[in-house]
Amino acid sequence: MDELAKLLEGNKRFVNREFKSxxxxxxRSETISGQHPFVTIVSCSDSRVVPEYIFDAGIGELFIIRAAGNVVDSCALGSIEYGVGHLHTPLLVVLGHEKCGAVTAACKMLCENNHIDSVLEKIKPVVGKTGPSDVEKTIEENVRWVKDCIENSSKVVKEKVAEGKLTVVGLKYSLTTGKVEILK
Ligand SMILES: [Zn+2]
Structure with a gap:
């Protein structure tokens, strides 16, 4: 099965409460000798967004990089490259979500003079494009922006995409319905 279809099937099971056993x-035993995840996911750290649950996945299936606001820095890029370059996941997903606190804070231009500012700095260019009033639109644009940033700054990702060995997709998770939608 196509990896994106597989991921969306898992989300459908989550929404319908038809979890596979x-x-x-x-x-755990089967994966001691090695991992073969089918997708690399860049997700927000939000405790309500739990990839293994919302995609009804088990151990060894999802390779996940998490940071507030699903932003990426050079360490995150390195982890993404490990997922797509070494573990050869044919799918890379940037997963944003409804009511994202990091994006909301960036829209409000909150400044804490703390390390959290480096997260907000990553989102500010997006707020510059969308304006601060529409948080949900900014969340969606942030997913597209992060997706573009990864594609433009990682040679590994760029090459895999050019070779037709990697698909990069932006998704948004709804806290309200539990569904993910594809962001074009
Ligand atoms: Zn969030």
Whole structure:
């Protein structure tokens, strides 16, 4: 099955509460010798956005990089390159979500003179384009922006895409419905 279809099928099971049965202990044993995830996901750290739950996945299936606002820095880019370059996941997803606190803070231009500012600095160029009043639109634009940043700054990602070995997709998760939608 196509990896994106597989991921969306998992989300459908989550929404319909039709979780597939998982033997986590067996999966743990099976993956000791190596991991073969089918997707690399850049997600927000938000505790309400739990990729393994919302995609009904088990151990060894999702390679996840998380930071508030699903922003990427050079360490995140390195992790993404490990996922697509070494683990060869054919799918790379940037996962934003409804009511994202980091994007909301960036829209409000809150400044804490703290390390959280480096997260907000990453989102500010997006707010510059969308304006501060429409947070949900900014969340969606931020996913597209992060996706573009990854594609433009990672040679590994660029090459894999050019070779037809990698698909990069932006998704938005709804806290309200539990569904993910593809952001074109
Ligand atoms: Zn968030």
């Amino acid at each position: 998982k033997d986590l202990s067996a999966q």
